[in-house]
Amino acid sequence: MEQEFITPIHVRDYIFCPMLFYHKYVVGLLEPMTEMMLEGSREYLRDEARWRERKTLLNERRIKADRMLFSYPLTSKKYRIHGIADTIFWVNRKMNILEIKYGSSSGPFRNHLYQAAAYALMAEEEFSQPAYKIILFYKTHRKWVERRFTMQLRAYLIKVLERAWEVLEGKLVLEPKPRAPCASCWYRRFCYP
Numbered sequence: 052m053e054q055e056f057i058t059p060i061h062v063r064d065y066i067f068c069p070m071l072f073y074h075k076y077v078v079g080l081l082e083p084m085t086e087m088m089l090e091g092s093r094e095y096l097r098d099e100a101r102w103r104e105r106k107t108l109l110n111e112r113r114i115k116a117d118r119m120l121f122s123y124p125l126t127s128k129k130y131r132i133h134g135i136a137d138t139i140f141w142v143n144r145k146m147n148i149l150e151i152k153y154g155s156s157s158g159p160f161r162n163h164l165y166q167a168a169a170y171a172l173m174a175e176e177e178f179s180q181p182a183y184k185i186i187l188f189y190k191t192h193r194k195w196v197e198r199r200f201t202m203q204l205r206a207y208l209i210k211v212l213e214r215a216w217e218v219l220e221g222k223l224v225l226e227p228k229p230r231a232p233c234a235s236c237w238y239r240r241f242c243y244p
């Protein structure tokens with residue numbers, strides 16, 4: 052059956068490395084869960100029901116949200132992407148996207164930024180209004196990183212989505228290119244046998 056939607060995780064992986072995206076989603080090679088990934092998913096499950104924690108976080112930041120949605124499913128038919136946004140909140144009617152990151156990294160990482168941007172793009176379609184800011188909160192280090200959802204960010208994200216679909220549909224063939232993460236990448240054995 053043809054794939055109908057991709058998710059912000061696909062965007063995160065494509066930005067990290069298009070070849071990694073290819074190995075995972077075209078060939079179907081999945082890296083075994085590392086301890087860090089397992090810890091992350093356990094933390095997510097523990098945290099899932101605790102939407103009040105998001106409210107506390109906003110209070111700590113002295114953000115007075117007019118409205119807040121937690122664990123909210125979003126879909127963009129236009130870009131064929133769907134996923135569950137961690138938190139969407141409005142301040143003075145401006146829409147903001149908050150993504151909580153678990154694990155030991157303190158970021159900010161470009162792939163995390165575009166993953167959150169994918170939620171912003173879907174939220175724009177869902178709520179028919181522009182997204183104002185994207186926020187990443189690295190929970191372990193309590194690091195809060197915010198960026199405006201600019202035209203440039205949006206345009207690049209759309210280009211990535213188009214490329215990702217081309218790879219999935221076999222219209223774009225990729226070649227591995229040496230890059231910084233190669234040294235510790237689990238997929239290295241497939242890129243450079």
Ligand code: SF4
Nearest residue numbers: 068071233236239242
């Ligand atoms: S080894 Fe390098 S090129 Fe291959 S998937 Fe990993 S990061 Fe990408």
